[in-house]
Amino acid sequence: MQINNSANLAAQAPIRLGNTSAVPAQEQRQNVAAREKLNNEENKAQNAQADTNSRQRLDFDEQAISLIERDQLAQFDSRNAEQSNQQNGQSNNPNSGYDSPSSQNQLAVAAYQSVGAIAQRDDIQQIFGVDLFA
Amino acid sequence: MLIKPKYHFWLMFLTALIILQLPFISIPFKWLESYFHEISHGLTAILTGGSIVKIQLFPNGAGLCTTRGGSAFFISLMGYGGAILWGSLIFYLASTHRKVALVFSVLLLGLLASSILFWVRDLLTLFIVLILLALVLAKIKYSAHNYLQKILQVTGLLVLINSLMSPLYLLDGQARGDGAALADLTFIPEVIWVAIWFSVALFAIYRLSKVSLRAKG
Numbered sequence: 001m002q003i004n005n006s007a008n009l010a011a012q013a014p015i016r017l018g019n020t021s022a023v024p025a026q027e028q029r030q031n032v033a034a035r036e037k038l039n040n041e042e043n044k045a046q047n048a049q050a051d052t053n054s055r056q057r058l059d060f061d062e063q064a065i066s067l068i069e070r071d072q073l074a075q076f077d078s079r080n081a082e083q084s085n086q087q088n089g090q091s092n093n094p095n096s097g098y099d100s101p102s103s104q105n106q107l108a109v110a111a112y113q114s115v116g117a118i119a120q121r122d123d124i125q126q127i128f129g130v131d132l133f134a
Numbered sequence: 135m136l137i138k139p140k141y142h143f144w145l146m147f148l149t150a151l152i153i154l155q156l157p158f159i160s161i162p163f164k165w166l167e168s169y170f171h172e173i174s175h176g177l178t179a180i181l182t183g184g185s186i187v188k189i190q191l192f193p194n195g196a197g198l199c200t201t202r203g204g205s206a207f208f209i210s211l212m213g214y215g216g217a218i219l220w221g222s223l224i225f226y227l228a229s230t231h232r233k234v235a236l237v238f239s240v241l242l243l244g245l246l247a248s249s250i251l252f253w254v255r256d257l258l259t260l261f262i263v264l265i266l267l268a269l270v271l272a273k274i275k276y277s278a279h280n281y282l283q284k285i286l287q288v289t290g291l292l293v294l295i296n297s298l299m300s301p302l303y304l305l306d307g308q309a310r311g312d313g314a315a316l317a318d319l320t321f322i323p324e325v326i327w328v329a330i331w332f333s334v335a336l337f338a339i340y341r342l343s344k345v346s347l348r349a350k351g
Contacts, residue, residue, distance in 0.1 A: 130187050133175040133199045133209055134311050 143346040150291040162269055164195040165262050167217055167296035172197040174216020179204035188255040191262040210315040214331040217297040222338045225290030228283050229346055235283050239274045298335035301328045
């Protein structure tokens, strides 16, 4: 882990300064202050970069979680659909059979609609308009 | 051994019960009850402004009356109700006088004959109604008039006992038949209608036992 602080820089500074002994003391102090300032800015930049990295990682995690959740939901839905298809027979949509008329009614309506003439319709009504008592 | 008159009714009732338990002999009497049941549906349809399309009878004692128009409530009600009325009427008229019994038998013949002419549309029903016709004809032709009365009384009781027991078959949990039709029309449960028919038949048997005593007296 890379930790930069002013104490380390201060400790390294005399060594470097020691190598350039010809430089005057005031100039050395100015150089040290400038380096500290630069290091502080670098530190700030690094910290900011770390923050954005961690935030990006968190964002990425949320997206992953939402993706996983979506996948799981899709799998759950498809399993449910398969089960209801098995229960309801051939129908693809499990709700499609609830409001459809019975085949007998469809046949009766088709027979009724197939006859155009009013007289023939009356005949059919008379034929079917009987009551059965057991 | 001489049986007291007050026990005559119950002796006939017992005879009718025994006949209904006999394997083959009971069958025509079940058909008779079924015929009275279906003809009651039909006659009620006519009385309430409708008409009879056809009447079907089946060997197992079941029947079907196809009507058009009329009051569905009264037509449904009078199936079992009508059979009770017919049974009571046969017994009552047979108890009054020999001539009345004879006239009633002839009327019954006329009803059976007109049923064949107007409302029977299949061979099986024709066969069953012809047997009933032959039964009534045999009663008139081969019985001395005294016995005709007794035979008609037993016939009336046979129809009545069948009418007493038949509604109980409706309690099969299948919601079919006249009880279910009345339940649909009135929102009164089927079991209540069955109880009404059963009670009316019991009451009719009780009243006829009193009528029989009075006739003897």
